[in-house]
Amino acid sequence: MTRLEFSSPKAYTAHRIGQISTFFSLLLLGSYAWLLINGHTEWQIWGALVATILSLIASLSCIQFSLRGRHEIGIHILLASIYLAAITGSLLLENLGIAIAMAIVTIALATTTATLPQRQTTPIFIFSLVIALFTTAMDIAKIPWRLPIPGFQTYASAVSIVATIIFGLFLLRQFSQYSLTNKLLLGFIGLAVITSVAQSTLMLRNLRQVVTSGTQQALLGVAQQVSADIELYLGGNLAIVQAAADVPLLAQYLQMPKGDRPLTPLDSEVNQFLRNLRATDLQNISGYMLLDADGRVVKDTTGYMYPYSANTIFDQRDFFTQPRDTGVTYISRPQFSIKPNPATPYLYLSAPIVNQRNGEFLGVIVARYRADALQARIEAFNDRLGVHSFAALYVPLEDNYIHLAHGTRPELALALLGPEAPTHLVSLQNRGYLSLQYMQVMSVESPNLLTAIANADTASFFTAPEGYAPLPVESENNPAGENYRAVVLPLGSVNWKVAYYQLETSFSSTLISQIRDNQFVGLITIVLATIGAILFTQVISRPINRLAQVAQTLSTGDLTARAEISGEDEIGQLAETFNQMAEQLNTTLSSMERQIAERTAAFKRRSAQIQAAAEVGHIANQIRDLDRLLPQVAELISKRFGFYHVGIFLLDARGEYAVLQASNSLGGQRMLARGHKLKVGQVGIVGYVTAQRQPRIALDVGEDAVFFNNPDLPNTRSEMAIPLITGEEVLGTLDVQSTQPNAFSQEDVEVMQLLADQIAIAISNAQLFARNEKALEDIRRAYGEVTQRAWLNLLTSRRTLAYAQIQDKTLPVQPLWDEVSQQALQEKRPLASNAPDENGRFRLTLPVYSSGVPLGTITAFKEGTSWLETEIELLDNIVQELGITLESSRLFEESQRRAQLERASAQVVTRLRETLDVQAMLRTAAEEIRRALELPEVKVRLTPHAEEISGNENGDSQDV
Numbered sequence: 001m002t003r004l005e006f007s008s009p010k011a012y013t014a015h016r017i018g019q020i021s022t023f024f025s026l027l028l029l030g031s032y033a034w035l036l037i038n039g040h041t042e043w044q045i046w047g048a049l050v051a052t053i054l055s056l057i058a059s060l061s062c063i064q065f066s067l068r069g070r071h072e073i074g075i076h077i078l079l080a081s082i083y084l085a086a087i088t089g090s091l092l093l094e095n096l097g098i099a100i101a102m103a104i105v106t107i108a109l110a111t112t113t114a115t116l117p118q119r120q121t122t123p124i125f126i127f128s129l130v131i132a133l134f135t136t137a138m139d140i141a142k143i144p145w146r147l148p149i150p151g152f153q154t155y156a157s158a159v160s161i162v163a164t165i166i167f168g169l170f171l172l173r174q175f176s177q178y179s180l181t182n183k184l185l186l187g188f189i190g191l192a193v194i195t196s197v198a199q200s201t202l203m204l205r206n207l208r209q210v211v212t213s214g215t216q217q218a219l220l221g222v223a224q225q226v227s228a229d230i231e232l233y234l235g236g237n238l239a240i241v242q243a244a245a246d247v248p249l250l251a252q253y254l255q256m257p258k259g260d261r262p263l264t265p266l267d268s269e270v271n272q273f274l275r276n277l278r279a280t281d282l283q284n285i286s287g288y289m290l291l292d293a294d295g296r297v298v299k300d301t302t303g304y305m306y307p308y309s310a311n312t313i314f315d316q317r318d319f320f321t322q323p324r325d326t327g328v329t330y331i332s333r334p335q336f337s338i339k340p341n342p343a344t345p346y347l348y349l350s351a352p353i354v355n356q357r358n359g360e361f362l363g364v365i366v367a368r369y370r371a372d373a374l375q376a377r378i379e380a381f382n383d384r385l386g387v388h389s390f391a392a393l394y395v396p397l398e399d400n401y402i403h404l405a406h407g408t409r410p411e412l413a414l415a416l417l418g419p420e421a422p423t424h425l426v427s428l429q430n431r432g433y434l435s436l437q438y439m440q441v442m443s444v445e446s447p448n449l450l451t452a453i454a455n456a457d458t459a460s461f462f463t464a465p466e467g468y469a470p471l472p473v474e475s476e477n478n479p480a481g482e483n484y485r486a487v488v489l490p491l492g493s494v495n496w497k498v499a500y501y502q503l504e505t506s507f508s509s510t511l512i513s514q515i516r517d518n519q520f521v522g523l524i525t526i527v528l529a530t531i532g533a534i535l536f537t538q539v540i541s542r543p544i545n546r547l548a549q550v551a552q553t554l555s556t557g558d559l560t561a562r563a564e565i566s567g568e569d570e571i572g573q574l575a576e577t578f579n580q581m582a583e584q585l586n587t588t589l590s591s592m593e594r595q596i597a598e599r600t601a602a603f604k605r606r607s608a609q610i611q612a613a614a615e616v617g618h619i620a621n622q623i624r625d626l627d628r629l630l631p632q633v634a635e636l637i638s639k640r641f642g643f644y645h646v647g648i649f650l651l652d653a654r655g656e657y658a659v660l661q662a663s664n665s666l667g668g669q670r671m672l673a674r675g676h677k678l679k680v681g682q683v684g685i686v687g688y689v690t691a692q693r694q695p696r697i698a699l700d701v702g703e704d705a706v707f708f709n710n711p712d713l714p715n716t717r718s719e720m721a722i723p724l725i726t727g728e729e730v731l732g733t734l735d736v737q738s739t740q741p742n743a744f745s746q747e748d749v750e751v752m753q754l755l756a757d758q759i760a761i762a763i764s765n766a767q768l769f770a771r772n773e774k775a776l777e778d779i780r781r782a783y784g785e786v787t788q789r790a791w792l793n794l795l796t797s798r799r800t801l802a803y804a805q806i807q808d809k810t811l812p813v814q815p816l817w818d819e820v821s822q823q824a825l826q827e828k829r830p831l832a833s834n835a836p837d838e839n840g841r842f843r844l845t846l847p848v849y850s851s852g853v854p855l856g857t858i859t860a861f862k863e864g865t866s867w868l869e870t871e872i873e874l875l876d877n878i879v880q881e882l883g884i885t886l887e888s889s890r891l892f893e894e895s896q897r898r899a900q901l902e903r904a905s906a907q908v909v910t911r912l913r914e915t916l917d918v919q920a921m922l923r924t925a926a927e928e929i930r931r932a933l934e935l936p937e938v939k940v941r942l943t944p945h946a947e948e949i950s951g952n953e954n955g956d957s958q959d960v
Contacts, residue, residue, distance in 0.1 A: 904932030
């Protein structure tokens, strides 16, 4: 498929972007499917899978929309799905925020600049930066439901980097087709990103060094605290033993002969002294022993002066030989003894007893300490540097080291660090350094750790090798066998060593946290730089775009367009030169344009006025009622022409005053309320125009007080009055007023005269219509009276008629004028009963009227149910038609009667003309009248003259 088959190059680009997005959606879809197949069926994987499927559907939709020429819709759908997938992935899976942020910014920038208009690019890109910040913040936030997937972060990061590279190349390839704004934007953003990445890389390297150094210093500091605490504890106890050795009582007691010692008072004093020493720490001190110069036990408080070690000689034990040979206090290695407890290792703190006068060695005082006394002190330093951080205390044993105390695994007491041969283990047991019968762990068998502890003097920091498991069981946060970072320090008073361990995850968590914070700050810096780039781009491109728009406007013929001069730089100079050129063109054509504009404006104004006048006239001619016509015309004229006040005056019946009949203004309403009128020919411009039959204009009414000075209309500055004339008759005046001085011209007079003529015709027509309506109403009233009289004569001349229709028979009945019938006639409406009569029928009574004359009623009965509204309405319509029919029948009978009378009259006249004899003529007249009218008797009398009548009061006459 070629570009020519698409509606635009942007549609083709959107099609390519949809294809690329489909490819990456399939990659992610395959990775999630692989995770599901390999047992990762957590709901977080399913949620990310659904979001990826939606992204795949959106990518395919983008392809389809681009083929149909609606690529913008497809791009918006695609971006929405990408945002959804990014938010879902960062919310559900760990350590994907940075990779997602990097990809989404590049994709959004490449997609919007290549396919969408400039006005949509900036807000979408800013929104993409917000999404990128959100995904990065998710890596920093501690959200409990986020799922860690080992190795998946590397895969996702690789896909993100590939997507970033592909869309970045896409950006570069399409760069020449972008607008100037987009080019500047991409350039500034690229520069900001490169600068930020370079700076972040340098800062991360320095940060790694600083954090590593700081973490090591923290590790060293805690180890030094442990060492100082152990040194203080041991030094304090050694000081107690040394102080006891310096007591003269013990030296005196040992200088006595062996056999005399139990017999002297010093024996009880020594016993009490040793018991007091033991009482200082009953929990950790098993007892005190007093040895003579031969290493034989003299006193032992372990058995309350009945020593377990009676007659025992320790002349070969280090806690005796070392003080004897060196003359200083000594702490032995942990050792097992059959007495007092073969399952408990002990430390022996010893000090030499010498004669203060000559320095003679007299013996040794020994404190038997429980070796686990240091376990609690070591455990007190647990978790100082994160979860599962701990201290350990090591004591050398020939070529190996043993655990004297362990912060998290006390069962490692006296366990060897390195492996030993079975024969050597038995040898160590025989010498009391091991107790194979009671020890839980013989050896951790970690030669590398043994080497690290042994070399502590040359390399204090080391990594505990994999396989050294300080935790007894695996846990989710710290699986057994995980490496530790550690530091080891030798003690100053004894040849022991203290080590402090910190999980590498805890060791690196600070670094990782700092790196993520640095990445987040870097991303924020990029966002701020991008916003600054957008603003700076707008500052540069906006004057150029405005200049281009002005040039385009000028090309269309609008020479009034001018470029905005935003500064004195090259763009400002270009805009100034451009404006000078436009000004010269405008000056050349200004005269012609001004004339055309003036004529056009005048024509438009005249057309608008004529159109408004025609509209007012059209509306005025539709209304025949003056009470409605005049207020509506006044209001309409005010709205269409924008007049402050419109008043319509009509002459009174005598033509003496012009009376205000309608007005639109508040002042005019007050004038109407008090019956405002002006003397014709004398008062104001209205009086003048009414008398002179000519329009009049007052351009400044305030100064022309002769014509008008009305306190009800204080804002009037111009006034125009037009006479309302129809034929030769003056009906009144149209008065219009404006708040603008010099508001009216002669052309306005012509338009308003045309409008006034239409109003005058409408008024005349309304008056004529009112007179015709009155005459027609009189005729209708007279006709109604005649009709009513005729019906009354007809009804009184005949007997009352009443008929009943029973099934298929029509029978005459006696009229029944009950209360219901009379009520129906009075109320002129049908009356239906709500309850049945004694026969179970429901009655309906309908009045019959003709021309307002009540003729009678029709009563109908219905069985079973009451009358419905539709049935009543139907019968009422029929009855109304019956009244019309009866009226037609009456008129027909009346016309027949008149025709009969006219025929009879013609007959009589014809017979009368057949003779000239008066007697015969009178007899013929009487006979024909009786026959024509079917009368029983007719008399024709001749009346005498008036003077004879007066003389003959009896009125003599002759009958024929």
